[in-house]
Amino acid sequence: MSEPVRRIGLVVPLFNEAASVAELLERTGAALSQLPGSRIFLVDDGSTDQTVAVAAAAVDSGPGPAVHLRRLSRNFGLQKAIAAGLAAALEIDEPPDAIAVIDGDLQDRPEHIPELVEALANCDVAYAVRSSRKESAAFQAGARLFYAVMATWSKVPIPSDAGNFCVMRLQAARAVHANLDENLFFPGLRAWVGFRQQGVPLARDERSDGPSRMGIRRLIRLAVSALFGYSSLPLQALVALTGLVLAGSALLFIALVVLRILGEVEVQGIALVATLVLGGLGVTLVFLTVLAYLLGRSPVPVQSRALFVVAEDRVLRKPSA
Numbered sequence: 001m002s003e004p005v006r007r008i009g010l011v012v013p014l015f016n017e018a019a020s021v022a023e024l025l026e027r028t029g030a031a032l033s034q035l036p037g038s039r040i041f042l043v044d045d046g047s048t049d050q051t052v053a054v055a056a057a058a059v060d061s062g063p064g065p066a067v068h069l070r071r072l073s074r075n076f077g078l079q080k081a082i083a084a085g086l087a088a089a090l091e092i093d094e095p096p097d098a099i100a101v102i103d104g105d106l107q108d109r110p111e112h113i114p115e116l117v118e119a120l121a122n123c124d125v126a127y128a129v130r131s132s133r134k135e136s137a138a139f140q141a142g143a144r145l146f147y148a149v150m151a152t153w154s155k156v157p158i159p160s161d162a163g164n165f166c167v168m169r170l171q172a173a174r175a176v177h178a179n180l181d182e183n184l185f186f187p188g189l190r191a192w193v194g195f196r197q198q199g200v201p202l203a204r205d206e207r208s209d210g211p212s213r214m215g216i217r218r219l220i221r222l223a224v225s226a227l228f229g230y231s232s233l234p235l236q237a238l239v240a241l242t243g244l245v246l247a248g249s250a251l252l253f254i255a256l257v258v259l260r261i262l263g264e265v266e267v268q269g270i271a272l273v274a275t276l277v278l279g280g281l282g283v284t285l286v287f288l289t290v291l292a293y294l295l296g297r298s299p300v301p302v303q304s305r306a307l308f309v310v311a312e313d314r315v316l317r318k319p320s321a
Contacts, residue, residue: 005120007037008167009096010113011085013078014042014104018049022058027110028102029064034114038096039066039319042104043085046075059316066319068092073309078103079184082164084308086177099173101164101186108165112202116167124195127166127187128202129159158191159199166190180307 010028014021025040032038044052052071059067070088072081082101089099098120102108108128119126164186168176175193176186191197 003097005035005097005117005167005169007035007039007096008032008098008100008113008117009089009092010038010040010100010102011082011089012040012042012102012104013045013081013085014047014051014055015045015075015078015081016047016049016051017104018047018051018054020106021051021055021104024104024106024110025055025058025064025067027106028113031110031113032065035117037065037319039068039089039092041085041088042067042069042316043081043088044069044071045078045081046072056316063320064317067316069312069314069316070310071312073311076308078164079186080308082186083177083180083184084310086173086180088313090174090177095170098167098169100167103164107204107206108163109202109205112165112200113167115202116165116200119198119200120167120169122196123198124169124172125166125190125197126168126200127159127162127190127197128204129199130161130163130202130204156188156192158188162187162191162199163204165202169195171195182305182307184307 010032012024012028017024028040032040042055044055052069055067055069068088070084072084076084085101086099089096098117100113100116102110102113112128116126116128168190172190172193172195175195176189179189179193
């Protein structure tokens with residue numbers, strides 16, 4: 001049995017959620033009323049609407065848990081906003097017993113936070129597993145394909161249908177924060193750090209304010225980042241392609257030699273050029289495969305820029321005395 005969790009820090013990334021942030025704060029406040037001393041860490045990811053103003057007004061309208069706001073200098077993306085929230089929650093003088101993460105679009109229900117906290121009695125990380133989804137059929141098919149690929153080729157097991165919604169004990173949260181990188185995929189990194197993890201089946205609602213603002217391009221970019229950062233599929237595909245090209249060029253060369261010995265064909269012109277080009281491509285792919293393997297093994301990031309830039313930190317509601 002693990003130590004009881006008495007208070008948590010709830011990280012909530014926001015991007016253009018002016019229409020729903022008041023409801024979000026009301027529902028999260030009610031959920032955290034069972035955990036006195038908990039705090040909410042809002043991260044505004046460069047919103048262009050009135051998200052910050054509406055959130056501040058909603059906090060001023062009544063009592064509730066302490067609310068911190070971290071406003072980023074521009075839109076860095078959901079994964080970087082989560083990283084900014086984790087940093088904010090770990091920077092306070094008295095860190096909470098655990099840190100939770102929930103998207104700000106109300107697809108994950110804040111009312112489920114106590115269930116995840118309760119699951120921490122037997123683990124270090126409790127994450128939501130979507131027992132039902134209300135996205136489009138095309139989105140669900142893409143999600144199933146993505147998780148199937150990750151389950152087969154990932155370097156560490158990444159649970160299917162496990163999104164960002166979770167609660168992590170402080171040690172696990174610190175491990176995640178210490179290993180952030182440019183190609184961040186939060187569910188993958190959360191699985192990578194290890195510790196005792198447990199999935200909790202929870203239903204997921206539709207977005208309260210229309211379709212997702214991530215867009216198909218950002219979703220594809222996130223999937224590609226996850227594949228390259230947390231699976232060996234790209235390298236395995238390059239190895240397979242290299243093998244096929246080398247085998248094809250070798251077979252073609254042998255066939256031409258045999259036919260030339262038998263007097264069936266003159267090795268010249270297009271046939272000779274094709275053989276040389278295919279062989280050269282095979283050699284090039286061998287060097288590219290070696291280079292990709294070495295880069296994949298290197299722990300040193302190619303770029304050393306910060307993951308996000310903070311424009312403002314402020315407290316919207318102070319902790320109760």
